[in-house]
Amino acid sequence: MTHMIGRPQPAEAAPYYFTYINQVTGDNPVTTIESQLEESPAFFASISEEKSLYRYAPEKWSIRQLLNHVTDTERAVAFRALWFAHGFESSLPSYQNIAAASAQADTISWAAHIEEFRRVRLSTISLFRNMPTEAWTRSGIASDNRFTVRALAYIIAGHLTHHVNVLRERSYRISLHRGTPCRKQHRNILSAC
Template identity: 35%
Template structure:
């Protein structure tokens, strides 16, 4: 499906300070594409172990459901993938930020099945892996500006992986009851960094 291309972990100069919380979740061994592939498959198994009620559960008022979190991860990956493409092609256009709460509010997630969401997730993930696999070493080091922050192409790839893990860890900590956690341990090797 893809080569085992090594994409070195970026230096702290290649991403904004806020991204540190995502970078902390990542293995720094250069196997970004493998991490992206493996994490998607783990999440796919995890999601399959949840009921519709669990997928729509919100742990507090004004918080997102698990389905909404998944769509947010997809949206973020699309946006950061576009940023990576723009910077890799040496486009000097300063890109805007985005308001994640508005994206989620208008995603109409409640009208979608989990099957539909996971089909989109898989398509976006495979597109991201293919995109980064095609970048040259020079392209991976190019820097661009988005939301007034300078970032390298490779840092955007690691952001995608770390952002996903950040949200999955929140789901594990705040959404899952002891019963659900027990059932997941039995059915899925749920070990994300």
């Protein structure tokens, strides 16, 4: 039931979120979200169990923590979209990145993280595919900011793109299946050294 959704206007999300919105091309974020379901699990599966624990700096998230953050954020943002699409007027609280630390993501297998991402993404796709046309421009307050449903869909797609790009663009490449991190400047961080 997805229709021409159109791009969010500046008033549809706080300026910060356009970092993610602008990662998405075209006028239908559902198309991007669907294509990411095809591409992303394969990309993540190319990272070995061992390398999924890699941190490019001691205070930074491991790759497992990063995927856990992406998955949990998608859940929270999709809930916001559902809430606003149904016309509920109560504002929603902020979602803190600190939650990623309490999730103990490094204790969960890498394969389980990938499967959880895949299942959450399927749920998100179902939500947006069945969204009535008039719901896309409905809005509400979350984290003390106004969002439209369509802005939230773009944020979900762009948030994943942003984090995958960060993995790919780190100045230290990692070998996915052998060895230790390489100290070479390359755009494809996840290629073999």
